[in-house]
Amino acid sequence: xxxxxxxxxxxxxxxxxxxxxxxxxxxxxxxxxxxxxxxxxxxxxxxxxxxxxxxxxxxxxxxxxxxx
Numbered sequence: 683x684x685x686x687x688x689x690x691x692x693x694x695x696x697x698x699x700x701x702x703x704x705x706x707x708x709x710x711x712x713x714x715x716x717x718x719x720x721x722x723x724x725x726x727x728x729x730x731x732x733x734x735x736x737x738x739x740x741x742x743x744x745x746x747x748x749x750x
Contacts, residue, residue: 683711683728707731 683698684690687709690698700709708731715725736744 683709705732707733 683700687700687703690711691701692699696713698711701707703709710729710731712727712729715727718724718726
């Protein structure tokens with residue numbers, strides 16, 4: 683990550699954070715690893731955040747789908 687994005691903007695013992703890197707609002711690299719099985723079994727330790735403008739007609743359906 684450092685080779686690709688440079689030194690992180692924030693860091694703790696368990697997280698490194700980059701802000702406004704390319705298209706990403708935020709990139710977070712963590713010592714904590716999450717297992718996934720799609721599309722194949724793998725481990726993730728990096729998460730990304732992207733700004734997305736949701737059209738207003740989708741606000742209610744989106745909120746209802748995440749409330750369950």
